[in-house]
Amino acid sequence: xxxxxxxxxxxxxxxxxxxxxxxxxxxxxxxxxxxxxxxxxxxxxxxxxxxxxxxxxxxxxxxxxxxxxxxxxxxxxxxxxxxxxxxxxxxxxxxxxxxxxxxxxxxxxxxxxxxxxxx
Numbered sequence: 001x002x003x004x005x006x007x008x009x010x011x012x013x014x015x016x017x018x019x020x021x022x023x024x025x026x027x028x029x030x031x032x033x034x035x036x037x038x039x040x041x042x043x044x045x046x047x048x049x050x051x052x053x054x055x056x057x058x059x060x061x062x063x064x065x066x067x068x069x070x071x072x073x074x075x076x077x078x079x080x081x082x083x084x085x086x087x088x089x090x091x092x093x094x095x096x097x098x099x100x101x102x103x104x105x106x107x108x109x110x111x112x113x114x115x116x117x118x119x
Contacts, residue, residue, distance in 0.1 A: 038072075
């Protein structure tokens with residue numbers, strides 16, 4: 001049994017805080033991560049060097065190429081640019097946001113996981 005699981009069983013310190021305010025901590029993490037992504041400078045996002053390994057190796061766009069730039073453009077309300085970088089952004093962005101919100105606010109995921117895969 002690991003040290004973390006022992007402390008979780010005895011309800012020590014920070015673990016009690018995390019258990020009690022689990023949704024708030026996860027929501028705060030998502031908000032902070034979104035703000036960090038929002039604050040990335042435009043020069044870094046639109047760098048001409050490809051970050052995609054598929055594009056680097058085969059010199060062709062993969063289906064996911066432009067998704068990061070598209071998400072960045074949507075956060076900055078540049079919807080036409082987002083569509084230009086990845087035409088599937090209108091499907092992927094709402095899907096990503098809904099999955100993220102489900103992950104943050106759904107407590108049943110962990111309980112189901114613990115029932116299927118007990119320690």
